[in-house]
Amino acid sequence: MKQLDVVTVGEAMAMFIAQQTGDLAAADRFIKRIAGAELNVAIGLSRLGLQVGWVSRVGDDSFGRFILQQLAKEGIDHHCVTTDARYRTGFQLKASVDDGSDPEVEYFRKGSAASYLSPDDFDADYFGAARHLHLSGVAAALSDSALALCQHAAKEMRARGKTISFDPNLRPVLWRSTDEMRKQLNLLAEYADWVLPGEKEGLILTGYQQPEAIADFYLDKGVKAVIIKTGCDGAWYKTADGEKGQVAPIRVENVVDTVGAGDGFAVGVISALLEGKALPQAILRGNKIGSLAIQVAGDSEGLPVRAALGDY
Secondary structure: OOOEEEEEEOOOEEEEEEEEEOOHHHOOOEEEEEEOHHHHHHHHHHHOOOOEEEEEEEEOOHHHHHHHHHHHHOOOEOOOEEEEOOOOOOEEEEEEOOOOOOOOEEEEOOOOHHHHOOHHHOOHHHHHOEEEEEEEHHHHHOOHHHHHHHHHHHHHHHHOOOEEEEEOOOOHHHOOOHHHHHHHHHHHHOOOOEEOOEHHHHHHHHOOOOHHHHHHHHHOOOOOEEEEEOHHHOEEEEEOOOOEEEEOOOOOOOOOOOOOHHHHHHHHHHHHHHOOOOHHHHHHHHHHHHHHHOOOOOOOOOOOOHHHHOOO
């Protein structure tokens, strides 16, 4: 079995990005890319030289083949991606913006092949070959069976002494209710070593507004470190040992596309921590990669190779 640095679970979709700004209804030219929160993290980590495994399902269709081709191009191991002929691969349409605002995104993913992920997709040897598991709230929101896979993977990897990171990445529209989302994601977070919510996500999940109160909520449940994205202020962190502080942001003159910034941040933090760097250094790298991600159109196009990171 190939040794992996990181394994992650999620849905990959074909993404069509409008080539003109404005209402999606008026767009008539699109460029095709791939998208998916956990996939963005996998791509970013692979570009930095880590060995990454991806677990998912795609349909037996052109979108599925396109995703498999892109995974191979990015050097991501996809031996545990199942081609499921019963269901279609999901896709999305994304508007183009030029003012730094969040672009409109329309999803076509209900009943997709990836929504049928389940604990049956857990290959103990494959997951066990990785030293780290990354999960996000997107995969957990796809279906009850996908949530069960995330729970099972987290439980098994923790039992094996592996490290786990968790990005809540809230998608309320995919859940039956906000209460259900809050309950399930907070239970999943308890398995993690590192939890990476945004400030607004922390408020929804914990009821607390202040970063330290959000952090304490998870630290009290056994999490080792909580890193909270605080927007234009950078990020705030606190560890189980009581270490805490703010890490300044990387200023950007021209924001092109904010989608994928949080995934870029996760790439920086996870990669640096797996290299043994101190948490403030890891967060600084997260801020750097997040800043690169928002300067180009596309969810993963701005994720850098190692040489582009410089001293980060």
